[in-house]
Amino acid sequence: MKTKKTTLILILLMAGLFLANHEIFPQQTASQLYEKALYLEEARGELQSAIDIYIQLAEDQDAAQSLKAKALLHMGMCYEKLGSEKARQAYRDVINRFPEQAEDAAIARDRITSLDAYVADLNRKAEKHMRQGNDFFKRWEYEDAIKEYYDAIALRPNTLLALNAQYSIGHSLYRAGKYEDALATLTNLMEENPESNIAPVTELMLSQVQYTMENDNNQGAALIDRDENTIVDPKTGITYNKIKTFTGKNDVIDRTPGTSLSPNGKFLLAGNSIVPMDGSDPFKFVDMQVNAPTWSPGGKNIAFTCGDSSIYVVPVSQETGHATGIPKILLKREKDCDLYGVNWSPDSKKLVFHMMDKQEKEYPQIFSLSISDREIKSLTTANFPQFNPAYSPDGNTIAFNGPFAEMWLCSAEGGAAKKLIGDGHTKPHWTTDGKWVFSDETRKGWGRSLNFIRISDQKEFKLTPPVKTGTFASLSPEGDRILFHRSSHHLMFGMKVASASGGPSYEPVAHLPVYGAQWSKNSKMIIVQGEKYNKMEEGDAAMRIVPIAGGESYLLNMDVDVTGKPFAYCVTPDHTRILFKTTKEDELDDLYMAPISIEEARVTGPATRIIENWNRGGAHNTKMSMSNDGSRLAIVDNDDIWIYDMNKKELKQITETPEKKKWVAWSPDDRMISYWAFVENPDFEVETRIISSDEGNPIKTLNNCMIYPWNWSPDNKSVAMLEDDKFIIRNIFNDESRVILDLNTHGLDDTGVYCWSPDGKYLAIDGIVKSDPDRKYHLLKISVDDGKITELATDDTGFKYDISWSPDGKWICYCYMDTEKIRPESTLWKADFEEVKRKLISKE
Helix, strand or coil: CHHHHHHHHHHHHHHHHHHHCCCCHHHHHHHHHHHHHHHHHHHHCCHHHHHHHHHHHHCCCCCCHHHHHHHHHHHHHHHHHHCCCHHHHHHHHHHHHCCCCHHHHHHHHHHHHHHHHHHHHHHHHHHHHHHHHHHHHHCCCHHHHHHHHHHHHHHCCCCHHHHHHHHHHHHHHHHCCCHHHHHHHHHHHHHHCCCCCCHHHHHHHHHHHHHHHHHCCCCCCCCCCCCCCEEECCCCCCEEEEEEEECHHHCCCCCCCCCEECCCCCEEEECCEEEECCCCCCEECCCCCCEEEEECCCCCEEEEEECCCEEEEEEECCCCCCECCCCEEEEECCCCEEEEEEEECCCCCEEEEEEEECCCCCCCEEEEEECCCCCEEECECCCCCCEEEEECCCCCEEEEECHHHCEEEEECCCECEEEEECCCCCCEEECCCCCEEEECCCCCCCCCCEEEEECCCCEEEEECCCHHHCEEEEECCCCCEEEEEECCEEEEEEEEEEECCCECEECCCCCCCEEEEEECCCCCEEEEEEECCCCCCCCCEEEEEEECCCCCCEECECCCCCCCCCEEEEECCCCCEEEEEEECCCCCEEEEEEEEECCCCEECCCCEEEEEEECCCCCHHHHEEECCCCCEEEEEECCEEEEEECCCCEEEECCCCCCEEEEEEECCCCCEEEEEEEECCCCCEEEEEEEECCCCCEEEEEECCCCCCCCECCCCCEEEEEECCEEEEEECCCCCEEEEEECCCCCEEEEEEEEECCCCCEEEEEEEECCCCCCCEEEEEEECCCCCEEEECCCCCCEEEEEEECCCCCEEEEEEEEEEECCCCEEEEEEEHHHHHHHHHHCC
16 A cells, blocks of 8 residues: 555656656757657668658647757758659748748758759750650650650659650550550559549540550551652653662651752751761751751852851861861841852852842842852842742853742843743752753642753753652752652641640541541530541541540541532531532632531531632631531622521622621621721721621721631630730720730740630630740640640640630640651652653653
C-alpha cells in the first residue's frame, strides 16, 4: 500500500515538473527533430524522411519561429533535390510566413531566383528534345523520336510536358506498327493521369489503336510506295533512270524548288542544307536564314539572300561542301525593300537579281551587282514587273520573267528588253549551249511541267515528266542530262483534332487530304471535303465521313444524274442535304442540292439545281454561306446576294447594288446576313454591311470591321477582331468594344483565324508566339472574360485554318497546310537531254 502511494506521488511530482517546464522540453525536442532532419537530408540523403520531419516542425505550434523558417527552407532544398515543383512553394512560405527571419527569407529569394533560372534552362532543353522528337516523327524515324521524347521526360518529369512526351511516345509506337506497345503506353498514361488535360486526346488515341488491332488494317504504319529504277513514259517514249535514293538523315529535302547539283556533281543544295551525294550526313553551310541559295559556276561560293533586303556570299570547299569562311554581306538595303532571285554570271564576277524599293519603285526591277566593287546597275528601261533573272552561258544576255509570267530577254549590259514568249512561264534556265531557255513550272501545271523555248524561232515544247520522277531539280554540270527530284515530302492539306482542355493534337486518319471540315451534331464524326485517295497521289474531290474515336473513314457516294463531274462543297448543318457544283467548258458553275443519308453514306434522291451559270468571281466559301438551321443558302451571284430556300426550292434576290460582294455570313440566329462591300471610291474602301436575311433591309454599316462567318458571337451582338495588336470584342450595334488580349503583353506577334466556343466563353485562335525560335503558329484558347491563354495542340506549330469547335465544346477541329512525309524515301532521276529534244521536236 505504501509502495503504491509513493509511486502515485512520484508520478504527480513528475507531471508537475513537466507542466512547470513546458517551455523548455518542447523546444529541445523541436531542436532535436531539426538536427535529426538535417542528418537525414545531408548525411544520409534520405530526403523524403527529412521532408516528413520538416513538415512536422513547420506546423508545430510550440516551435520557435526561427526553427519553423529553417525547416521550411530545408524542406524546399529537399524538394529541389528531388526535382519537385513543391520546392518553390516551400520557399514562398518562408518569405510570406516569416518575413522577420531576414536571413532565411533572403536565402529563399535567392533559391527561387536560382530555381527559376534552372527550371527555365531545363524547360528549354526539354522543349528542344520535344521539337527534335516531333521532327523525327514527321520523318517517320520513330525510334529516334521516342529517344528524344524520353530525354524530354528525364529533364522535366512530373510536368505537363512529360505527359505530352508520353503521349507522343504512344503515338510513335502506333505509327511504327508496334500496336501492343502503343496500347500499353497509352493505357498506362490514361490510368495514371485520368483527370489531366492529356486524358481526352489519349482516350481518342487509345480507341484508334484498339480499332486498328481489332481490324488489322494497318492504319498506323507508314505507307510504302517504292519506285522502279527505270520508267519509260508511254506518252513520249522518253526514258527516266533513277540515279540516287535518299533515306534517313539524308532525306532532308522536303520541297523541290531551289534544289540544284553542285558543279562537280558531289552535292545537292536545297535551302540551308547541303546533301552529299556519297550518302554521308547532310549539313548546313551557314547558321542563318537562307533564301534561294545558288552555286557559283566553279562551285567555290554560294550566294543567297537573307530576309528580303540583303545579299550574302560564303566561300565553300569544292571537296567537302563545308563553308571555308564567314558569310560576307555584299548588299544591304533598307527594310522597305524586296530583294530576291539571285544568280551568278558565268565568270563569277557579278550577281543579278530583282529588287523593288517600295519607296521609289512601283515594280520589281532587274539589277546586277559587281562582286569586286559592289557596284549596282539597273539593267532594263522597261517599266513593268521583272523577276528571276538568269545569265546566258556566254554572259551576254539575261532571261527574266515579266508580267503574267512572260519570258523576256535583255542585254547583260542593260537597255531595252525584248519579249521572248507569252505567259505561263516562271524562273528561266539556260541550256549549256545557250540555244534554249526553259522554265521549271507553269502557272497551270503547278510545277509539274517544263516548257522549252528554242530561241532561234521562239518555238515552245512542253515536257511533263511522269509523276514518280518528281519535279525539275537542275541540269547536270555538263548539261547533257535533266535531273528530277522526287521528295518524300509533299505540300499537304489535312485535318486534326485537339482537346479544348489542352494537350497534343490527334489525327483521326493519317495521310488523308482534307480541305474543309464540319462536325456532326453529336460531336462524334467529322464530315470532310477532300480527295478520294490518300496522299500518295492526287485523286478526285470527295466528301468523307471520319469517326474521331478510331474506325474506318468512308466516302459519301455521289451517284447523281447530272452533266459533268460533281464537286462537293459541304453538307447542310442538319446533315440531310449536300451542296455540289459541276463546271462547264466556259468555266461557269451549276450549283446543285441533293438529299443524303449520313448513316448510309450516299445520295438518296435526285439533285435539284439551285442556280445555273453561277458567276462566283471568287472562292466558293467567300461567295456562299449556309444558314445555321440548314434551311436557307445565301449566294453571291453577279455581285448580288440571293437566298435559296431549301424546303421550298425557291431562289430570291435580296440585294440590288453595284459593288462587289464577298464573305457573306449568317448571324447565329439566322435573322441577319453580313457581307463585305467593295466600294469603288478613290480609296477603294471595304465596308461590312449587315442586312435582314428575309428581305435584305439595311441594318448596319461598319467601317474597319471585317466580319467573317466564324467571328459572329453566339449571342448575335458582337464580333471578335484584331485591331492595333489588340484582340477586342466589338458590339456591332452600339460600337462599344473591350480589349480581351494585348498581343504585345501576352508575347504574341500575330494571329490568324479564330472562332468562338459554342457557349461564347472562349475564342480559339492561331497565333505566332514570340518565344518560339522558329516563329511558328500555335493553337491557343483565349478566355473572353480575363484573357487567360491555354495552348492547345502542343505538338503542332504548322499553319492552320478552318478552325471549328465541336457542338459539345470538348474538341477543336482544324485543317492544316504543311509539308508532310508521305513516302519512305526521296529519289533523284535523270533523262538524257538529247533524247528529250529529239522526241519533243519529233511531235512538232
